[in-house]
Amino acid sequence: MSCSPRPKVLCVHCGKLSPPAVHWPEGAVCKPCYRGALSRRGICETCRSERRLVDPPGPNARLCADCSGTQGLLRCRECNAEECPYKDGLCIRCALREQTRLLIDNIDGPLAPIYRAIISNPQPYSAYNWVRQSASAKIMAEISNGTLALSHEALDSYPKRVAANLVRQILVANGVLMRRDDRLSELETWINSKLDKVSSSKDQHLLRSYAIWWVLRRNRERGALSNRSTTSTGHSK
Ligand SMILES: [Zn+2]
Ligand SMILES: [Zn+2]
Ligand SMILES: [Zn+2]
Missing domain, CATH: 1.10.287 (Helix Hairpins)
Structure with missing residues (x-):
């Protein structure tokens, strides 16, 4: 029945009793261990490259999927990276790129440098939140869709001063607007x-x-x- 709690089973990775997130060949795996396994990176003992380590299954994994001959775990559906998916099967970088496309639709237009700066941000998680939620990102979207002019004057008269000034700084820092005294x-x-x-x-x-x-x-x-x-x-x- 839909409202009864999911039955708990022993997780084969951590040995705790919890509702399984996934059933892998070795057995049921709880949610924290599932995410841990998808994010587990290190130097593979055999090929010496930095990879997701999957074998033996669990926290003591030492080998990548290729060297262990196993099928490998879920990858980003867009770039195939061995990362824990962040959103809809996409890794954080691909999710950030997709979200930024919603903000800046013409990525070859005047805001192209802003698009490139956002998607190559060294902190993709905070960049993602900025793009999705911040007041300044909303202003950037208004500039992108033409509701707000791309000018110092338009930003001067924008009601949300702090956010508008942040947008100005970003535009100037990326060479989209000229610095003004x-x-x-x-x-x-x-x-x-x-x-x-x-x-x-x-x-x-x-x-x-x-x-x-x-x-x-x-x-x-x-x-x-x-x-x-x-x-x-x-x-x-
Ligand atoms: Zn577990
Ligand atoms: Zn390897
Ligand atoms: Zn990706």
């Missing part, structure tokens, strides 16, 4: 917010001209000279 653009925003408080539109116009042409230009020149010293923006405020 953020302190100068902060200064521009600051000047504009101050000018909005000046009531007369004539005064506003004059001040804006002064601000844009003198303060900002002076800052840009200083920035170029001092290779963006940390104080140049601070002084003009």
Whole structure:
């Protein structure tokens, strides 16, 4: 009956009584031992290559499937890697590639460097979670499908500031967006917010001209000279 608990049997690998995950030629194997066997890697005693070790079955395995003449265990259905499947028979790298394709549909388009950076991430498990769940990945998807423009300005006005700034950093780091002098653009925003408080539109116009042409230009020149010293923006405020 469907609601009765699955019967427990002795696992041939660890000797504990638990519901079996799989029945292999040597007998019933519990879930932790099943996953352990699929992930067991080391140097095969015979061929000296780094492989999944399967023989003798269990934690003392010393030989790969080829050297032991056994059939071998489950592999990734996509790349054939001897790894414990992460999702739907795919290893973590193939699952990450599949998930990233959902995020960036045109992998030859402007976001191609982002696609390559994600799938070659040295930490595929965290990369997978980032792609699947993070707010910044959702923004990346919006850029990919054209809902959000690929520009600093579009990211500036995005309601989720932290996530949008993270996306900006990723885009800049991968050469998709040009680096922008953020302190100068902060200064521009600051000047504009101050000018909005000046009531007369004539005064506003004059001040804006002064601000844009003198303060900002002076800052840009200083920035170029001092290779963006940390104080140049601070002084003009
Ligand atoms: Zn076991
Ligand atoms: Zn071998
Ligand atoms: Zn794979």
